[in-house]
Amino acid sequence: MKITAWITVLLLTLSSSVSAARLVNLYADEAILAQSASQTEQNNAVREALGRVLVRVTGDADITRRQAVQGAMRSANDYLSTFRFERSDVTFTNVLGEAVPTNRMVMQFDSGSIEQLLVRNRLPIWGRNRAETLVWMADRLDGQDRILADTDQSEWTRALRQAATLRGVPLTLPLMDLTDTLDLSFTDVYGLFTSDVLAASERYPHDAVLIGRIERQGDAYQADFVYLIQNDRQRFEARGSDEAELMANIIDRVTRRLADQYAVVLDPALAGRVALRINEVNDLSALAEIERYLKAQNLITKATLRQVEPGSLLFDLNISGDQAQLRDTLALDAMLTPVQQFDLFSGGSEELVYRWAR
DSSP: OOOOOEEEEEOOOSSOOOOOOEEOOTTEEEEEEETTOOHHHHHHHHHHHHHHHHHHHHOOTTGGGSHHHHHHHHTGGGGEEEEEEEEEEEEEEOTTSOEEEEEEEEEEEOHHHHHHHHHHTTOEEOOSEEOOEEEEEEEOTTSSOEEOOTTOOSHHHHHHHHHHHHHTOOEEOOOOOHHHHHHOOHHHHHTTOHHHHHHHHTTSOOSEEEEEEEEEETTEEEEEEEEEETTEEEEEEEEESSHHHHHHHHHHHHHHHHHHHHOEEOOGGGOEEEEEEEEEEOOTTHHHHHHHHHHTSTTEEEEEEEEEETEEEEEEEEESSOHHHHHHHHTTSSSEEEEEEEETTTSOOSSEEEEEOO
């Protein structure tokens, strides 16, 4: 009998930060309508909401312009699962200057139908489990040094949060409490000094860090920022005529970067195969939980249990994408921790090896 010796080495991450991926409800949306809104106005609201959902699910801001989804946009109600009306504090004004009361139309779209639409047309799907971005943003626009904080109620902060919500990008802003002000200066953020900012970021769970500064450029605004995720560092610029446009353009650059990494075309005919071993499974009652977890990952099209050993499970996975995308997706939460395994006889293992962290 061949005796195989294994050396197991835990993969160390380059940062001591804690992953903070967040589940995002991609398929919910809402609209404010006059209480007297006609059926046509309601249908238009559903169509516009479906467009926003498709942008969130694919990461593509231009998705509704694609020929493949034009038919779906014309029959948007077919993709609507449920809706309801709630009272709204927003008031419209009609042409006579009269106040018009409104309702909030809360909509939930059918995820299965939308995903079938995207798969059928070989369009990307970006899963609900999304990287959390920690944002350090500095400006001197009011003549004072400022770093946007979690408790900030400025137009800049509201515009940032609204843009991120529309695109399905989870964000965290720093507390800017005594700890932050002792660890980090305004100049560190405004000067885009990444090493100092990354050190101050360690106290916050996050998957990516955005460091930026906002300046006035004539009648408009410009932002220079650095986006860091895993081992990648990219520098961008964005411009906008006001807070909403600038923040929307910043979030668009972030979204495109994330979608490039995490959005995949789910084509079962082109699925690759990966063997995934999960160690430290000491209770077989965890099997069902592990299977649910694997099948919830959008790029895993099929997960088949091949082998059960003491403390270990071996799965055959069909994936749309490559192994690097699978590793990136699994790294978004703490359910599985990567392990590197080397076979001293064969010189390497073709299995991806993880340990169950629950």
